[in-house]
Amino acid sequence: MIRIDSVTKRYPDGTVAVDRLSLDIPDRSITVLVGPSGCGKTTTLRMINRMVEPSEGTILLDGVDSRQQPVNTLRRSMGYVIQNAGLFQHRTILDNIATVPRMLGWGKEKSRARARELMERVGLDGALAKRYPYQLSGGQQQRVGVARALAADPPVLLMDEPFSAVDPVVRKGLQDELLRIQEELGKTIVFVTHDIDEAVKLGTMVAVMRTGGKLAQFAPPAELLSHPADAFVEDFLGADRGIRRLSFFPSAGLELLASPIVAVDATAEQIAAAGAAGAPYLLVTDADGKPLGWSEPRELTAGEIKTDRLLSYGRPFVTGADSLRAALDCAVLSPTGWAVAVDAEGRAAGVVSQQVIGEAIRGAHAERRADAEPGADGGEIQKVAP
Amino acid sequence: MNVLNFINSFFSDNAHWQGYDGIPTRVGEHIEYTLMALGIAAAVGLPIGLVTGHTGRGGNALALIATSARALPSFGLMVLMFILLGLGMAPVMIPLVVLAVPPILVTTYEAMRSVDPAPVDAARGMGMAETAVLFRVELPVALPLILSGLRSAAIQIVSTATIAAYVSFGGLGRYIIDGLYQRNYEKVVGGATLVAAMALATLGLFWALGRLAVSPGVRRRH
Ligand SMILES: Nc1ncnc2c1ncn2[C@@H]1O[C@H](COP(=O)(O)OP(=O)(O)OP(=O)(O)O)[C@@H](O)[C@H]1O
Ligand SMILES: [Mg+2]
Numbered sequence A: 001m002i003r004i005d006s007v008t009k010r011y012p013d014g015t016v017a018v019d020r021l022s023l024d025i026p027d028r029s030i031t032v033l034v035g036p037s038g039c040g041k042t043t044t045l046r047m048i049n050r051m052v053e054p055s056e057g058t059i060l061l062d063g064v065d066s067r068q069q070p071v072n073t074l075r076r077s078m079g080y081v082i083q084n085a086g087l088f089q090h091r092t093i094l095d096n097i098a099t100v101p102r103m104l105g106w107g108k109e110k111s112r113a114r115a116r117e118l119m120e121r122v123g124l125d126g127a128l129a130k131r132y133p134y135q136l137s138g139g140q141q142q143r144v145g146v147a148r149a150l151a152a153d154p155p156v157l158l159m160d161e162p163f164s165a166v167d168p169v170v171r172k173g174l175q176d177e178l179l180r181i182q183e184e185l186g187k188t189i190v191f192v193t194h195d196i197d198e199a200v201k202l203g204t205m206v207a208v209m210r211t212g213g214k215l216a217q218f219a220p221p222a223e224l225l226s227h228p229a230d231a232f233v234e235d236f237l238g239a240d241r242g243i244r245r246l247s248f249f250p251s252a253g254l255e256l257l258a259s260p261i262v263a264v265d266a267t268a269e270q271i272a273a274a275g276a277a278g279a280p281y282l283l284v285t286d287a288d289g290k291p292l293g294w295s296e297p298r299e300l301t302a303g304e305i306k307t308d309r310l311l312s313y314g315r316p317f318v319t320g321a322d323s324l325r326a327a328l329d330c331a332v333l334s335p336t337g338w339a340v341a342v343d344a345e346g347r348a349a350g351v352v353s354q355q356v357i358g359e360a361i362r363g364a365h366a367e368r369r370a371d372a373e374p375g376a377d378g379g380e381i382q383k384v385a386p
Numbered sequence B: 001m002n003v004l005n006f007i008n009s010f011f012s013d014n015a016h017w018q019g020y021d022g023i024p025t026r027v028g029e030h031i032e033y034t035l036m037a038l039g040i041a042a043a044v045g046l047p048i049g050l051v052t053g054h055t056g057r058g059g060n061a062l063a064l065i066a067t068s069a070r071a072l073p074s075f076g077l078m079v080l081m082f083i084l085l086g087l088g089m090a091p092v093m094i095p096l097v098v099l100a101v102p103p104i105l106v107t108t109y110e111a112m113r114s115v116d117p118a119p120v121d122a123a124r125g126m127g128m129a130e131t132a133v134l135f136r137v138e139l140p141v142a143l144p145l146i147l148s149g150l151r152s153a154a155i156q157i158v159s160t161a162t163i164a165a166y167v168s169f170g171g172l173g174r175y176i177i178d179g180l181y182q183r184n185y186e187k188v189v190g191g192a193t194l195v196a197a198m199a200l201a202t203l204g205l206f207w208a209l210g211r212l213a214v215s216p217g218v219r220r221r222h
Helices: A041-048 A071-076 A093-097 A099-103 A108-121 A138-150 A168-185 A196-202 A221-226 A231-237 A241-248 A268-276 A324-333 A354-370 B003-012 B023-055 B059-071 B074-085 B090-113 B117-125 B130-167 B173-182 B185-213
Strands: A002-010 A016-025 A030-034 A056-061 A078-082 A156-160 A188-193 A205-210 A214-219 A261-263 A282-285 A291-295 A338-342 A348-353
Touching: A002 A041, A016 A041, A016 A056, A016 A205, A016 A214, A030 A041, A030 A196, A041 A156, A041 A188, A071 A078, A078 A138, A078 B117, A093 A099, A093 A108, A093 A138, A099 A108, A108 A138, A138 A156, A138 A168, A168 A196, A188 A196, A196 A221, A196 A241, A205 A221, A205 A231, A214 A221, A214 A231, A221 A231, A221 A241, A231 A241, A241 A324, A261 A268, A261 A348, A268 A282, A282 A348, A291 A338, A324 A338, A324 A348, A324 A354, A338 A354, A348 A354, B003 B185, B023 B059, B023 B090, B023 B130, B023 B173, B023 B185, B059 B090, B074 B090, B074 B130, B090 B130, B117 B130, B130 B173, B130 B185, B173 B185
Parallel strands: A030 A188, A030 A205, A078 A156, A156 A188, A261 A282
Antiparallel strands: A002 A016, A002 A056, A205 A214, A282 A291, A338 A348
């Protein structure tokens, strides 16, 4: 465990960047430092690998003062990823990734073999190995930065806004990739961002810092969203904190209706039966059960359903895997106000109205309130994909 | 008579290709002076430029020294050294070195300062030793600029090394000075042509050096 114990950093010009900060960073999980610009996130991160020396207080690694070992030994045991990756432009991608193994004396061949392995792990095409950094996109460079940090298999990974310079689509890909890699490798990751969405998505624990280098709240993301410690944190979380919180409620409990679903080759009786259930719209699926679109029951005639006249069903959510937030989003986007649930294969599993989703949300909140006190409940919440 | 005729007759005269005053000998001497002066200037300018550029300290002092050194007239300095030190190689080398150190020193410093700080930060963050940061991270990226400083120093030395002839040394200056003295303009033009050719050859040499020594990842960036 990394224990930051009452650490203060005062720069030579008198700026107090971090003020008596104490933080216990748990092993094998992602701890996110988040806060407004200039609040001391980078300073805190860099004190962990002693790129910045604390003015007061200590940082303990598994109970041992980090100043006990030579500084370069300490740094070689921690991967370090920075914004824009900071790749060595005179070295090929492969040699960039092999840097730390080479430094540790692994030998050229072994280091390169390891670098190839890592390229695959972070989702880089092996054909890029011989290229130079300037020949890569920003997102690819960032992947190389992550691979380089992981090359010597350090137990700790320090990441300073690693994904902030790429566009939102690429960023989402990199975030998903990081979560996947973390699932496989179980590193102790300290991740700095100023993006609260990124913090909530990636963090097992989130430390919100306020200007002046003080800790405002340290909690799992679900608890942060449900119980912000004060007005500053609440403000920082933004206006749609309630919606975001729904990411932590699974959609599995939603009561899905299967009756308003008809196949495109349905008989007149089947259409009549579906319509009789009282739903204002019926969902038409193809012969495989994959959703095609919505239609009013009276506009459907057996044998001559025109699929191009159907209303779009928007985007479906995957029942069980997706959260209530995804389900609500689908319902809001659907022209009929009903969300379509699909199974893992993409076949329609049922439909659900906004009203039912709303009831489920109220129910989930009530359940959560009935749970233990804040601080105890967060850890048990299973994060589901937003 | 035009210049081309001078050049033609100078180079077609067989006598100019032999003996202690022959073209091969004089070119050899000139190369020798140039290499010696460039070697000394690089030995002074490169380490200081690399270290000050790496640490970022001493930049102002450097600029001051470089500017004052540039203000010294090479010929005057040589005469002064000749008076002070007597006949010898030193009075020739000192002005050439004084001429060559500023471009080497200042461009090396600037080259090191202009290296992107992000990879340097990343290198330190991954536990790279400070000398390795200098030689394996900064230097390879700064190399094209450093080479351009060495190149302009080399060209200046090539053209200025002609002054060695004034204090009875050899080199291509011999043709120019003797030619002027003897009113043999063919010799003067021939010598000047050889100096120009050597300057061009120097350019070519540095171009080739750049191709060899600079990583494609750095070279192709521009
Ligand atoms: N080397 C330094 N000397 C003096 N002050 C510094 C130095 N580095 C940072 N600071 C100051 O310390 C404070 C915290 O800086 P830090 O870089 O840790 O913030 P940050 O939270 O990472 O901000 P950002 O989100 O903008 O990256 C700021 O007020 C900054 O101006
Ligand atoms: Mg920062």
